[in-house]
Amino acid sequence: MSKRQQNKEERMNRIIEQAEVLFLQDGFERVQMQDIADASELGVATLFRYFPKKDQLIVAAAVRNLAPTLDAFKELTSRPGNAYSRLEAILDYLLDQQVKRTSHSRFREAFESYASSVASPLPGIDDYIELQREIMETLEPLIADGKTDGSLRSNLDVKATVVTIINAFGTFGNNIILKSHISYLEDDIEPLIQQRVLREMLLSYVRP
Known part of the structure; x- marks a missing residue:
């Protein structure tokens, strides 16, 4: 260069x-x-x-914000081990990010809310959508192994289940962390405790 x-x-x-x-x-x-x-x-x-246009810059900032997730998923899904252990690692990564990088999560939630509220698609939004697609594509080796290595329940639609688990956990975690300052929570069910409970619920669902 x-x-x-x-x-x-x-x-x-x-x-x-x-x-x-x-x-x-x-x-x-x-x-x-x-x-x-x-x-x-x-x-x-x-x-x-x-x-x-400012909207082009908004999308560029959103792409920059999301890009580290692609790198992390590539590393997590290529680790040695069975499908269950890699799915567990992804949930642990998401939990860690939600706890440590609340500004990161707040920006992404704000961007997706803004992008969904405008009258026409934002210029460059295809770049953000493509990045999301690439992140989902990194799950393919995990999904393939989950169908054959015996670490996940044999009666599952593995792809639908893995994608749903990751989306549900990410959405719930971001939501409860971001709204914790305006929501009443008992001391013994603070956001981190609820996130850990959900993590165990989701993982127990896929275990044989």
Whole structure:
């Protein structure tokens, strides 16, 4: 990569990073392109050369936010071991992310809510959808092994079950963590306890 191209990549990454911070802090609607330009230490005209529309930048920030999940799933699903142990590892990863990276989860929930509420598809949303598809594709080796290695119940629709478990656990965990400050919870059923209970319920369902 040439020095010029490297500088361009670094500038774009800085723009997206600063945009994500501002979007999470102030909301997608309130943040103006001038705010992002100021935070990125760029002129607003330069910013518009990279992202002609704010919605393009919103999607770029969402893709950046989701990308580490793809890398993590690739590593987890390629580990040695049977399908059950890898599914267990994925749930543990999601639980850890929910506990440690609440801003990460809050951004994703806010983005998906925003994207679903606009009148027409966001420009570049196909990139986000494609990334989600790639994440699901990393589950194929786990699913294939789950049909043959005996670590999952033999009467399951393995693909439907694995995908549902991961989606349900991720959605529940994000929801209960993000809303914990406005929801009444008894001391002995705090969010982490409920997440662990759900984890065990889901894993016990697939065990032979």
